[in-house]
Amino acid sequence: MENKDVAAIFAEIADILEIQEGNPFRIRSFRRAAQIIENLSFSVSGAIQEDPEKLRSISGIGKGTLQKIKELVETGRCQEHEKLKQQVPPSLLPMLELQNLGPKKISLFWRELNVSSLEELEEAAGQQKLRTLPGMGEKSEAKILKAIEDYRRMQGRFQLDDGIEISESLIAYLESKISVHRIAAAGSVRRRRDTVGDIDILVTCEDPQKAISAFVQHPDASQVLASGDTKASIVLRRGLQADLRVLEDESFGAALQYFTGSKAHNVALRERAKRMGYKINEYGLFQTRDGEKVAGEEEEDIYRLLELPFIPPEIREGRGEIEQAEKRELPLLIEGKDIRGDLHMHTEATDGKDSIEEMATAGAKAGYDYIAITDHSKALAMAGGLDEEGLLRQIAKIDQASAENPKIEILKGIEVDILAEGELDLSDEVLSKLDVVVASVHSRFNLSAKEMTSRICHALENRYVNILGHPTGRLLTRREPYSVEMEEVIEKARENRVCLEINAHPSRLDLSDVHCRMASEMGVLLSINSDSHNTQMLRYMQYGIFTARRGWLSSNDVINTYPLERLRKVLKKEEYG
DNA sequence: GCCGTTTTCGGCCCGACTGTTTTCAGTCG
Numbered sequence: 001m002e003n004k005d006v007a008a009i010f011a012e013i014a015d016i017l018e019i020q021e022g023n024p025f026r027i028r029s030f031r032r033a034a035q036i037i038e039n040l041s042f043s044v045s046g047a048i049q050e051d052p053e054k055l056r057s058i059s060g061i062g063k064g065t066l067q068k069i070k071e072l073v074e075t076g077r078c079q080e081h082e083k084l085k086q087q088v089p090p091s092l093l094p095m096l097e098l099q100n101l102g103p104k105k106i107s108l109f110w111r112e113l114n115v116s117s118l119e120e121l122e123e124a125a126g127q128q129k130l131r132t133l134p135g136m137g138e139k140s141e142a143k144i145l146k147a148i149e150d151y152r153r154m155q156g157r158f159q160l161d162d163g164i165e166i167s168e169s170l171i172a173y174l175e176s177k178i179s180v181h182r183i184a185a186a187g188s189v190r191r192r193r194d195t196v197g198d199i200d201i202l203v204t205c206e207d208p209q210k211a212i213s214a215f216v217q218h219p220d221a222s223q224v225l226a227s228g229d230t231k232a233s234i235v236l237r238r239g240l241q242a243d244l245r246v247l248e249d250e251s252f253g254a255a256l257q258y259f260t261g262s263k264a265h266n267v268a269l270r271e272r273a274k275r276m277g278y279k280i281n282e283y284g285l286f287q288t289r290d291g292e293k294v295a296g297e298e299e300e301d302i303y304r305l306l307e308l309p310f311i312p313p314e315i316r317e318g319r320g321e322i323e324q325a326e327k328r329e330l331p332l333l334i335e336g337k338d339i340r341g342d343l344h345m346h347t348e349a350t351d352g353k354d355s356i357e358e359m360a361t362a363g364a365k366a367g368y369d370y371i372a373i374t375d376h377s378k379a380l381a382m383a384g385g386l387d388e389e390g391l392l393r394q395i396a397k398i399d400q401a402s403a404e405n406p407k408i409e410i411l412k413g414i415e416v417d418i419l420a421e422g423e424l425d426l427s428d429e430v431l432s433k434l435d436v437v438v439a440s441v442h443s444r445f446n447l448s449a450k451e452m453t454s455r456i457c458h459a460l461e462n463r464y465v466n467i468l469g470h471p472t473g474r475l476l477t478r479r480e481p482y483s484v485e486m487e488e489v490i491e492k493a494r495e496n497r498v499c500l501e502i503n504a505h506p507s508r509l510d511l512s513d514v515h516c517r518m519a520s521e522m523g524v525l526l527s528i529n530s531d532s533h534n535t536q537m538l539r540y541m542q543y544g545i546f547t548a549r550r551g552w553l554s555s556n557d558v559i560n561t562y563p564l565e566r567l568r569k570v571l572k573k574e575e576y577g
Numbered sequence: 578g579c580c581g582t583t584t585t586c587g588g589c590c591c592g593a594c595t596g597t598t599t600t601c602a603g604t605c606g
Contacts, residue, residue: 029578062579
């Protein structure tokens with residue numbers, strides 16, 4: 001059982017308890033446990049078998065949670081969860097996703113009107129039955145119908161690149177409409193999460209009312225969800241929600257801290273503040289004893305007064321960053337300027353658009369010392385994958401291009417398919433002629449976790465494999481990762497001196513941040529690759545760096561920050577870490 | 578359910594907006 005499965009069950013327990021109006025603090029504990037488990041850098045099933053104390057020592061995992069994890073790992077079920085599922089129809093739970101509808105109302109509809117599914121809710125609202133209940137009226141009923149419609153239409157989260165682009169355009173729009181003092185995007189966009197659920201913009205300006213009205217009149221706003229004195233929410237045509245908060249200059253830093261989150265980070269920070277005799281909210285840091293405001297204008301001041309170094313937004317996820325910061329043991333996170341090359345890109349030889357020379361020129365322009373050309377292998381017929389002969393011709397072309405391009409080293413590579421049983425799509429003989437071998441799964445995604453794990457591990461045993469490409473195959477917002485026991489794959493990579501890829505394409509970002517941290521803690525090296533299919537895509541590197549930072553990586557964890565000579569040693573497996 | 582340099586019991590982050598009220602409950606972030 002993988003961490004995310006265990007986490008999902010705790011989250012569902014919390015949902016059910018919420019509808020039953022159970023103790024809110026108990027509910028919060030289950031949610032917190034779910035979040036901790038999902039973010040863990042080791043697998044709970046391994047820990048249960050080897051060292052349960054490792055779990056128990058985490059703040060937020062107590063006796064009860066540990067017992068339930070143990071039960072889940074050993075039996076695949078948990079009695080309390082099974083019992084709760086009997087008491088509340090599971091069809092009730094998706095209703096929690098509806099905007100402005102929470103457990104209290106859902107429970108009310110269920111008790112009073114026997115509404116137990118989205119469809120029944122829609123029917124009851126259509127028949128104007130909801131408005132007869134206490135606290136309900138005509139408007140609430142209409143809102144629920146709208147929320148059902150939105151739920152069916154909206155796909156939920158958006159890719160980070162879209163989130164960044166939309167927030168930058170909203171900022172430019174506001175700057176063109178009003179006299180802005182300071183403005184910034186907060187939330188998951190600022191934390192550079194792989195997907196974003198909404199956009200948070202903070203602004204200080206001359207005239208707050210004008211900011212709100214300009215915002216709600218944005219030409220791309222399809223809906224205004226709220227519009228108050230200091231806060232407004234709109235839904236953009238693309239389906240993404242955007243929130244604006246208007247602030248005083250003296251609170252900008254506090255608001256930036258507050259709205260950057262994550263929620264888990266803020267809760268932990270507030271607990272610390274409280275222990276130290278302070279109170280934090282979006283307006284500032286205040287002394288508990290006399291209410292005096294001691295910080296607020298700059299975000300840095302808040303961390304400084306709490307006796308912490310500045311914590312980069314990318315790692316503010318409540319994954320132990322505050323404790324590490326307190327000990328001054330946060331890693332020095334990798335930065336864009338550390339990258340010296342790009343080890344995964346395609347050309348017109350297969351499904352890329354540009355030539356070897358054009359990719360090399362683009363690499364040199366990006367300031368790289370080296371690139372690797374890694375086209376597809378023959379199993380990927382759709383992409384015109386290379387067979388042994390084709391690859392030999394490609395090798396000759398790369399040598400030629402390399403001779404003509406003294407500015408940058410062009411490494412000879414391939415992205416070779418991992419076939420059904422874990423064998424590779426090209427012979428060892430031809431692979432041995434290459435500098436870089438990226439091995440990737442592009443087919444048969446539906447294997448069981450066990451089969452997929454052994455398939456990938458088998459491929460990693462090939463002595464020519466250097467990098468496991470996009471290790472879980474996910475496509476953000478479109479395709480779930482295939483099931484695989486990542487801890488086993490990481491262990492196998494370490495044994496065989498293979499690196500794991502962070503595929504920087506914004507729809508992949510795979511390895512995920514959590515798995516990056518797991519890999520680095522287990523002593524495995526990574527490579528951040530753009531997987532470019534044309535020269536424009538080299539810029540995707542930045543998204544891979546965001547993911548690496550979110551995974552607590554420093555430049556030493558990432559082989560394409562190494563000078564060429566050191567990189568070559570790693571690729572020849574003479575050196576590792 | 579979790580936690581403890583005030584506590585093994587009694588707390589648990591906090592403020593804005595909306596719709597329903599006529600002082601507040603529910604929801605959200």
